[in-house]
Amino acid sequence: MAQNGVTALRYVGLAVPEFEAERRFMGGAWGLKETEAGSDLAWLSAEGSSEPHVLRLRRSEQRRLDVIAFAAADEASVDAMAQRLGAAGVKLISEPRALDAPGGGYGFRFFDLDGRPIEVSANVVERAARQLDRGESIPATLSHVVLHTPDVKKAVDFYVQHLGFRVSDWLGEFMCFLRCNSIHHCLAFLPGPPTLNHAAFEMRDVDEMMRGVGRLLRQDVVLGWGPGRHVAGNNAFSYFLSPSGAVVEYTAEVERVDDATWRATTYAPGPDITDQWGTGSIDGRGPQKLGHAAIDPGLWQAPPI
Ligand SMILES: [Fe+2]
Numbered sequence: 001m002a003q004n005g006v007t008a009l010r011y012v013g014l015a016v017p018e019f020e021a022e023r024r025f026m027g028g029a030w031g032l033k034e035t036e037a038g039s040d041l042a043w044l045s046a047e048g049s050s051e052p053h054v055l056r057l058r059r060s061e062q063r064r065l066d067v068i069a070f071a072a073a074d075e076a077s078v079d080a081m082a083q084r085l086g087a088a089g090v091k092l093i094s095e096p097r098a099l100d101a102p103g104g105g106y107g108f109r110f111f112d113l114d115g116r117p118i119e120v121s122a123n124v125v126e127r128a129a130r131q132l133d134r135g136e137s138i139p140a141t142l143s144h145v146v147l148h149t150p151d152v153k154k155a156v157d158f159y160v161q162h163l164g165f166r167v168s169d170w171l172g173e174f175m176c177f178l179r180c181n182s183i184h185h186c187l188a189f190l191p192g193p194p195t196l197n198h199a200a201f202e203m204r205d206v207d208e209m210m211r212g213v214g215r216l217l218r219q220d221v222v223l224g225w226g227p228g229r230h231v232a233g234n235n236a237f238s239y240f241l242s243p244s245g246a247v248v249e250y251t252a253e254v255e256r257v258d259d260a261t262w263r264a265t266t267y268a269p270g271p272d273i274t275d276q277w278g279t280g281s282i283d284g285r286g287p288q289k290l291g292h293a294a295i296d297p298g299l300w301q302a303p304p305i
Helices: 019-026 075-087 152-163 206-218
Strands: 008-016 033-037 041-045 055-059 064-071 092-098 106-111 117-122 141-149 166-171 175-179 187-191 195-203 223-229 236-241 247-252 265-267
Touching: 008 019, 008 141, 008 195, 019 041, 019 055, 055 064, 075 092, 075 106, 075 117, 075 152, 141 152, 141 247, 152 166, 152 175, 152 187, 195 206, 206 223, 206 236, 206 247
Parallel strands: 008 055, 064 117, 141 187, 166 265, 195 247
Antiparallel strands: 008 064, 033 041, 041 055, 092 106, 106 117, 141 195, 166 175, 175 187, 223 236, 236 247
């Protein structure tokens, strides 16, 4: 396991042609809060989170994943990681430096094994999180991202070796869940052409998740899969399609893991494992309703910002 690994997931950056519609949706019905925006870039926070932002949207004709950002413990850890990645032949996009995003901080970017831009930062200025009201049913924080990769084992090895992730569980050799703190997973891999599968936002419990689901259904947002509860991570799930076609999830009650005692399980993939309540796929819903993975056109290209 790598020393000085990452410590948390910070934010996801998406480039979308439907910039205004995506801003309105994510900052409106979805329940994030736009904290800063220009004509082509918008930053959204989760009100219950002290991260300055959990989502960055950029106006672009090309739909792509711009960046996935992780936290490091401190600047020395950022420097050590950048040096270690460079020495291992990983292509850096930028050396460690002061960041000019809201919240600032000190960080660098690199391309992961499939060419996804990844950012690692420390000393970001936290925002004042708000104590959500009971039943408010908006995301408390960003939970996890799931990515497609041509070789899941190789991707897992990369993130374990270079960023200090630990394997929490496997579904056969098909899907792997990775953690970088006590949360069961903030990252997972599925087979397929390199692209984002979905980004998940955490509600505080199933009751609030269901209230959020109801709020979206009343606004005719497409519920693709759910509500249900996965076995790996034991989290409740509900997957929706955003106006840009991105798959976004409300999740709740993701398992917390004790590093000292946790042993990874390999579950045999099957309907009872992906949906232990058996409620997720009624009325034609299911993963197939969320679309098919197509290669991200932004691989190996640094986003302009
Ligand atoms: Fe998920």
